[in-house]
Amino acid sequence: MKAVEVRELRKSYPRKIPFPLRKVEWVEAVKGITFDVKKGELFGLLGPNGAGKTTTIKMLTTLLEPSGGTARVLGYDVVKEAREVRKRINLVAEGERTLYWRLSAYENLKYFARIYYVPKAEEKERIEELLKLVGLWERRNDLVMGFSRGMKQRLAIAKALINDPEVLFLDEPTLGLDVQSALFVREFVRKLVDEEGKTVILTTHYMAEAEELADRIAIIDHGKLIALDTPEGLKRLVREGDAVEVRVRDFQQAKLEGSPYRLAVIEEDPSSNTLTLRGSVDEEELPKLVEWLVKSGAKVLSVERKEPTLEDVFIKLTGRAIRD
Ligand SMILES: Nc1ncnc2c1ncn2[C@@H]1O[C@H](COP(=O)(O)OP(=O)(O)OP(=O)(O)O)[C@@H](O)[C@H]1O
Ligand SMILES: [Mg+2]
Structure with a gap:
């Protein structure tokens, strides 16, 4: 039972x-x-x-x-x-x-x-x-x-x-x-x-x-x-090596909607106008993502590969972050 x-x-x-x-x-x-x-x-x-x-x-x-x-x-x-x-x-x-x-x-x-x-x-x-x-x-x-x-x-x-x-x-x-x-x-x-x-x-x-x-x-x-x-x-729903964290400055969050990337904001720092974005992006897509961010007016401060977490799974499934 x-x-x-x-x-x-x-x-x-x-x-x-x-x-x-x-x-x-x-x-x-x-x-x-x-x-x-x-x-x-x-x-x-x-x-x-x-x-x-x-x-x-x-x-x-x-x-x-x-x-x-x-x-x-x-x-x-x-x-x-x-x-x-x-x-x-x-x-x-x-x-x-x-x-x-x-x-x-x-x-x-x-x-x-x-x-x-x-x-x-x-x-x-x-x-x-x-x-x-x-x-x-x-x-x-x-x-x-x-x-x-x-x-x-x-x-x-x-x-x-x-x-x-x-x-x-x-x-x-x-x-x-x-x-x-x-x-x-x-x-x-x-x-x-x-x-x-x-x-x-x-x-x-x-x-x-x-x-x-x-x-x-x-x-x-x-x-x-x-x-x-x-x-x-x-x-395992997010492939090993696909989880990416990107820090950007002067990026308008609204641009994520309708973008080809399933990224979500996991951290905001209004004082420096920086956002931390997270999502799963494979090797081929990554340069395109950076290009897209720059075109959208963002200054890309860092791009890092991370161990996949449940947050990445949630973002992949919903396109949104859970936010603690
Ligand atoms: N007594 C109620 N009357 C009307 N709507 C309700 C009532 N309780 C919950 N809801 C609505 O039902 C939905 C689910 O609410 P619920 O409390 O089950 O969510 P939750 O996952 O527990 O959220 P949280 O993490 O905030 O506790 C929400 O849209 C909420 O507004
Ligand atoms: Mg509840």
């Missing part, structure tokens, strides 16, 4: 158009996506803002009813057998604010242990184990109010593990965290999969995070799944 089976899943949101038109327009956030997640896999949903990642996660965790298609988690249908699904999963939502700031870390977990019907005999041990796992045991009696963002996120993850879920969903688990906290979360999540045998599905718009962490990655853009493979497999 698969951990997750998604078939042609869709979601449209109504959007009210006010007076004088006064009608409802439907916005398709997820446009029929299909994928499987294996048990014991760390699966990444990668895509830019508004791609449909959160919407997909909400449907898989029974918080949002699909407009079409089906999804099963551990064999149970997320609509018809939502209760069975909920017993076996948990979620750390985007920008999670469900912790009680006026309670201590320990009291929070105790509260959620009761909500999830953790057997009384196991409660104490489970809470202690979780607080130690996320490195908050020493701070267990401190109010969450005084916690840093990283500590709150660690506690949110401990909270999500309180019912010992088989499948854990994490929506942007490192968003807004400092470097050190983000690193802790990534290592922790990897360990959950490798050592505890959990299945984890996480969303991110950090390329490097998906690349480093996930066993397989589904790239979502405008509600559609545009690629699915291991990080290595995805990177």
Whole structure:
């Protein structure tokens, strides 16, 4: 049995158009996506803002009813057998604010242990184990109010593990965290999969995070799944040696549209009016590209071959950069 089976899943949101038109327009956030997640896999949903990642996660965790298609988690249908699904999963939502700031870390977990019907005999041990796992045991009696963002996120993850879920969903688990906290979360999540045998599905718009962490990655853009493979497999979509980074000055970004090159701006420095462009360009094309840039009024500061990254894959598939 698969951990997750998604078939042609869709979601449209109504959007009210006010007076004088006064009608409802439907916005398709997820446009029929299909994928499987294996048990014991760390699966990444990668895509830019508004791609449909959160919407997909909400449907898989029974918080949002699909407009079409089906999804099963551990064999149970997320609509018809939502209760069975909920017993076996948990979620750390985007920008999670469900912790009680006026309670201590320990009291929070105790509260959620009761909500999830953790057997009384196991409660104490489970809470202690979780607080130690996320490195908050020493701070267990401190109010969450005084916690840093990283500590709150660690506690949110401990909270999500309180019912010992088989499948854990994490929506942007490192968003807004400092470097050190983000690193802790990534290592922790990897360990959950490798050592505890959990299945984890996480969303991110950090390329490097998906690349480093996930066993397989589904790239979502405008509600559609545009690629699915291991990080290595995805990177093979860009030929070795084709990834190019070009720094230009005085170049108008708008000229990229309708250009014969699939390049995207990955960095801007307005103070020096320079842009860093990235894309895959083979040996024969490269001189032509430089010529085209110069003709378009740019001063070419540098041209460099780079190791292909997921950013290059995304640019090749969409002509745009994800942007962190
Ligand atoms: N409650 C809602 N009502 C109407 N439209 C919505 C609602 N939630 C999301 N959308 C729209 O659906 C699309 C997908 O949004 P979603 O939040 O799933 O994207 P995302 O990939 O999670 O983006 P982000 O990286 O910003 O978190 C967007 O166009 C968004 O504006
Ligand atoms: Mg989101």
